[in-house]
Amino acid sequence: MSRMLCLMVFTLAHLLPFASGQDYIISDVEDSISKWNKLQADFWSWNIKISPELATEAGVNYYNDRLNSYTKAVYEQKKADIDVFLGRLQGIDKDKLDKRASINFAILQNRLATFSEGFKWHQYGPLNPISIASGPQRNTEHLISLIPFHNRGDFENFIQRLQKLPNQFHEWTENMKKAVEMGTTFHNVSIESVPSELDEMIPSDPEQSVYYQPFKATLDGIQSISTEDKNGIRARARVAVEHVITGLATLRSYITNEYIQHTRPNIGVSTLKDGYEFYKACLKWHTSVDISPEEVHQMGLDEIAKVKKRMEKVVREVKFNGTSAEFVANIKRQPRFYLNSPDHLLEEFSDMIDKRIAPKLSTYFKDVPKRKVRVQPSSSQGPIGQYIQGSSDGTKPGTFVVNLPSYDRMPTFMMMSLTLHETLPGHHLQWMYQMNSPLPKFRIYPDTTMSDVPLTFPHYTAYVEGWGLYAEYLGEEMGVYKDEYELMGRLGGEMFRACRLVVDTGIHVFNWTKDEAKEFILTQTSTSVAMAEYEVNRYITLPGQACAYKIGELKIHELRAKAEKELGAKFDIKEFHHVVLDNGPVPLSLLETVVDNWIIETKSASNAEQTKCVSMSTGLVPGILLMLFSITLVVTLRAY
Incomplete structure (x- = not known):
């Protein structure tokens, strides 16, 4: 009878996985993969x-x-x-x-x-x-x-x-x-x-x-x-x-x-047929979120007010008698804030990267890039500086291209924020994380044709450029802005990005004229007339693109604040940055999901560790009591 019982137990033990569907589950997983x-x-x-x-x-x-x-x-x-x-x-x-x-x-x-x-x-x-x-x-x-x-x-x-x-x-x-x-x-x-x-x-x-x-x-x-x-x-x-x-x-x-x-x-x-809906589609393509042009416009006005308060605070600290815009305009006229040659411009950018930024990275990032960024001149007109990704095999390095004809238009107090944005910990660090993460080819090379927007694969402008602006902010925490002038240069750039939200939507939804758009920029910032002209022409040409920067930055700040609040002492800035960068460019909604999951996992790991400690301490109590009882017994016997 006992042999029969053993045979039945053996048979059930081998049939149970099939009855529970375990092998089918494994098959489904393998099939999906x-x-x-x-x-x-x-x-x-x-x-x-x-x-x-x-x-x-x-x-x-x-x-x-x-x-x-x-x-x-x-x-x-x-x-x-x-x-x-x-x-x-x-x-x-x-x-x-x-x-x-x-x-x-x-x-x-x-x-x-x-x-x-x-x-x-x-x-x-x-x-x-x-x-x-x-x-x-x-x-x-x-x-x-x-x-x-x-x-x-x-x-x-x-x-x-x-x-x-x-x-x-x-x-x-x-x-x-x-x-x-x-x-x-x-x-x-x-x-x-x-x-x-x-x-x-x-x-x-x-x-x-x-x-x-x-x-x-x-x-x-x-x-x-x-x-x-x-x-x-x-x-x-x-x-x-x-x-x-x-x-x-x-x-x-x-x-x-x-x-x-x-x-x-x-x-x-918006003056084109179905133009309002076309603009909304462009806005969604660049920002990766469903947001109305009206919301973006108001967001820009709110950000302008917030940045202006910070700028005015700096003005008071340096005891300047005037507005923040007047302060920036004043220092822009001072020859001491300009370099005397294109070569000097290249040298200054290189020193900022190698001597002022790079030594601070290990405090904020787990994986500091092994490949240096190359600073290279460009003789063509265009942005004063821009980052061009290198090749995945490392044969062509990531390059910070500097527009040499613009050397006499670049105040030195604005150079640090630009360097942080384009190189470290900005776009170059982004690219290095992308190269080091096991991303599939279709994610490393997104096949985007900017002139086709919104009929082209997205490269998630809000994530990419939002990180660039966050990198400018991070320079404050890293302590790389050496004085109030460089800090004002950073805030001036932030003000400009806030203005973009208002001007881009103003042009394409609220029927602003070109002169109105330029006047708004010139009133709110210390930008030159030539630069205001260049920027407005860009917004006219690429509807929605300029809005992605600030929207992306605000989302990263929002997610960081959420993580800091929920994790408290368990929050690790290196881990947060790793989570944000490790998956490469993503829609902002997916970035939020990734960060939320990390918060949950970090909490779970912390709770598991606490439970383990409690369990260990609970297990020790009987042993400690037994030991105390034994010592007491020995002492008592010796007394007799």
């Missing part, structure tokens, strides 16, 4: 195939002889393919994925849905591919620098890519013609300077073209290619570049003689 891995691999393969320029940026060289296409048929096919991917995502149980995979799942779902929903606006942004913010005159040298030139095949691929450029210019022209027909063109300020910029790309000698430069010293340095073959490569390259120059000239002619003559009369996009 398998489907997810296959889908993201398929998506990346599809993405680099339809976007060969992205493939080059990502170091995938299979498509280096091709270019992106911008025809209506391409956009329609892309939309259809993306809807298929969205359908496949619905077939995956994301609850069966681990924490990091779940985040990547949510990101891909958001990106695909953003493009699919944005297709409604395919006759807006995509029909206007060239402006002061986009086009062949923007960052061409950088794009060429991403192309490998190691062997003959690399040069042959680049020649083929050059041969296709005139057709790409033609596609852009056809799109602009459609914009004119549909009445969805830019305002004149967004494109009036482009023809002169294109002129700089149209030299009389093709060998002076930026497109020909790799065929000079770079080609000379390749020992595996014979002199005869090099001569042949150069001859074909020259012909290809001649065609590119002709294509640029044709493009320039169309913009000057046709497109500019039909630009929209009003600066705000």
